[in-house]
Amino acid sequence: MEKRVILTFDDSVKNHAERVAPFLVTRGFNATFFITEWNREWNNLHGSMRLSHKDMQQIASMGFELGNHTHTHGGSQSLTHEGIEREIVYIEVLFQALGLPKPRTFAYPGGPYSEEAAKILKERNYLAARCVEERSFDPATEDPFRLPAYAVTEKNGGFTRAMEEFDRMEDSRCLILVYHGIPDQVHPWVNTEVETFESQMDELATRGAQVLSLAQLYES
Numbered sequence: 092m093e094k095r096v097i098l099t100f101d102d103s104v105k106n107h108a109e110r111v112a113p114f115l116v117t118r119g120f121n122a123t124f125f126i127t128e129w130n131r132e133w134n135n136l137h138g139s140m141r142l143s144h145k146d147m148q149q150i151a152s153m154g155f156e157l158g159n160h161t162h163t164h165g166g167s168q169s170l171t172h173e174g175i176e177r178e179i180v181y182i183e184v185l186f187q188a189l190g191l192p193k194p195r196t197f198a199y200p201g202g203p204y205s206e207e208a209a210k211i212l213k214e215r216n217y218l219a220a221r222c223v224e225e226r227s228f229d230p231a232t233e234d235p236f237r238l239p240a241y242a243v244t245e246k247n248g249g250f251t252r253a254m255e256e257f258d259r260m261e262d263s264r265c266l267i268l269v270y271h272g273i274p275d276q277v278h279p280w281v282n283t284e285v286e287t288f289e290s291q292m293d294e295l296a297t298r299g300a301q302v303l304s305l306a307q308l309y310e311s
Contacts, residue, residue, distance in 0.1 A: 098304070103124075122304055124142075127182075199221070219238055241253035245287055
């Protein structure tokens with residue numbers, strides 16, 4: 092059995108469509124792109140750096156999963172039940188308007204798990220939700236609405252730690268990697284350079300990883 096790695100990309104960065112998705116196709120890798128629209132103030136400053144609706148359709152047409160990352164990227168821990176639900180439903184309505192499949196997976200904005208958001212996601216028939224807690228996990232036994240992941244940036248060593256865990260984990264376990272922009276000019280603290288990213292993907296291929304989207308893990 093091949094060891095499984097789930098690739099995820101947060102924050103609707105323009106280069107996900109321009110660079111990341113086409114590159115992953117050449118490697119035969121799948122992935123989940125978590126979609127947010129940000130708020131009006133953010134878009135006034137950085138709107139040209141965000142995926143357009145056409146970009147989202149393009150990524151989906153290439154066979155990748157699009158997941159829900161909330162309307163404005165608001166922290167789920169600080170919102171009311173109604174506020175969280177509005178943030179989630181907005182993306183569902185957007186996908187419907189664009190002719191995209193209803194999102195079936197979710198990424199908690201900023202990384203922390205939210206019990207209230209998890210309740211809403213279960214009610215709305217989501218498959219799984221990803222937070223950021225560095226470890227591998229067993230999809231057969233662990234809570235699918237609190238999936239841990241390694242956040243990878245240019246300088247944080249996240250990929251190295253993830254590969255150390257990959258090498259020692261049992262085949263029944265898997266791990267999730269979280270990337271943002273490749274590169275990320277708006278949020279440089281989560282930046283990964285193109286050369287670094289491509290080298291890391293080559294390393295996954297060399298290790299014989301089965302690289303999946305998050306939905307694939309729970310649909311199979």
